[in-house]
Amino acid sequence: xxxNVLIVDDSPILRKAIKKVVRLSGIEDDRIHEAxxxxxxxxxxxxxxxxxxxxxLNMPVMDGEQFAQELRKRPDLNGxxxxxxxxxxxxxxxxxxxxxxxxxSLHKPFEPEDLxxxxxxxxxxxx
Amino acid sequence: MNALTPDRLAxxxxxxxxxxxxxxxDPVAFDPGAFATAxxxxxxxxxxxxxxxxxxxxxxxxxxxxxxxLLGVEPESIDLASYGEDAIKELTNIVGGSVILELGGHECSxxxxxxxxxxxxxxxxxxxxxxxLDCEGHxxxxxxxxxxxxxxxxx
Numbered sequence: 443x444x445x446n447v448l449i450v451d452d453s454p455i456l457r458k459a460i461k462k463v464v465r466l467s468g469i470e471d472d473r474i475h476e477a478x479x480x481x482x483x484x485x486x487x488x489x490x491x492x493x494x495x496x497x498x499l500n501m502p503v504m505d506g507e508q509f510a511q512e513l514r515k516r517p518d519l520n521g522x523x524x525x526x527x528x529x530x531x532x533x534x535x536x537x538x539x540x541x542x543x544x545x546x547s548l549h550k551p552f553e554p555e556d557l558x559x560x561x562x563x564x565x566x567x568x569x
Numbered sequence: 570m571n572a573l574t575p576d577r578l579a580x581x582x583x584x585x586x587x588x589x590x591x592x593x594x595d596p597v598a599f600d601p602g603a604f605a606t607a608x609x610x611x612x613x614x615x616x617x618x619x620x621x622x623x624x625x626x627x628x629x630x631x632x633x634x635x636x637x638x639l640l641g642v643e644p645e646s647i648d649l650a651s652y653g654e655d656a657i658k659e660l661t662n663i664v665g666g667s668v669i670l671e672l673g674g675h676e677c678s679x680x681x682x683x684x685x686x687x688x689x690x691x692x693x694x695x696x697x698x699x700x701x702l703d704c705e706g707h708x709x710x711x712x713x714x715x716x717x718x719x720x721x722x723x724x
Contacts, residue, residue: 551584
């Protein structure tokens with residue numbers, strides 16, 4: 443699948459675990475990018491077009507909600523699909539993210555096949 | 570607020586281990602002697618309608634196994650100071666997330682902090698609930714402790 447995916451999570455080991463699942467979805471290795479927080483993700487988006495962001499929320503430096511707000515302010519990046527992959531359960535925070543147009547989320551711990559299905563669904567919608 | 574029993578805490582942790590690291594675990598009786606050998610510790614705090622702390626205690630061998638399963642490599646190749654410690658923090662984050670979802674349900678208004686490594690070697694307090702799991706030959710202790718005063722969620 444010729445799509446670029448960006449995994450944003452402050453845990454290096456979980457990024458690697460998620461990367462394995464993204465590979466299973468048919469995304470080539472060199473199309474999978476990683477960032478440890480929202481700011482690093484924005485820096486990557488300056489240089490690489492990304493079709494899908496898999497976004498953790500609770501991160502240091504810039505959290506996932508702040509990242510999403512910044513993303514939606516940018517006309518050139520406004521169309522990037524975002525899926526929340528997080529332990530977040532706070533209904534108010536999830537409502538704020540839905541208001542930013544982020545409707546897909548996966549609560550950790552998740553089944554790998556659920557993430558595969560979600561990636562296919564979101565990228566399929568975009569294609 | 571829902572109350573968490575040790576059995577339910579164990580169920581949430583077993584699910585986290587199975588889904589995240591493909592590791593099987595079974596509840597076993599709490600053994601204070603074994604707890605003393607579980608020198609690796611990570612904590613996560615939450616706030617909201619009530620505050621609390623979730624703490625995981627375990628051993629180096631469990632950390633190696635957890636990190637190895639997450640990465641799909643052999644345990645002997647795991648550097649505990651990097652991937653081992655990251656693995657226990659992430660498992661703590663996931664168990665903490667499961668705890669607040671259990672407490673708050675779909676109308677959850679709890680907020681989770683960031684997981685941190687800890688050097689705490691204190692045993693579980695009387696106000697806490699603790700479960701002990703045998704995970705592929707290694708012990709993992711999970712403690713949930715409601716606290717009466719708001720806790721700082723800052724890392």
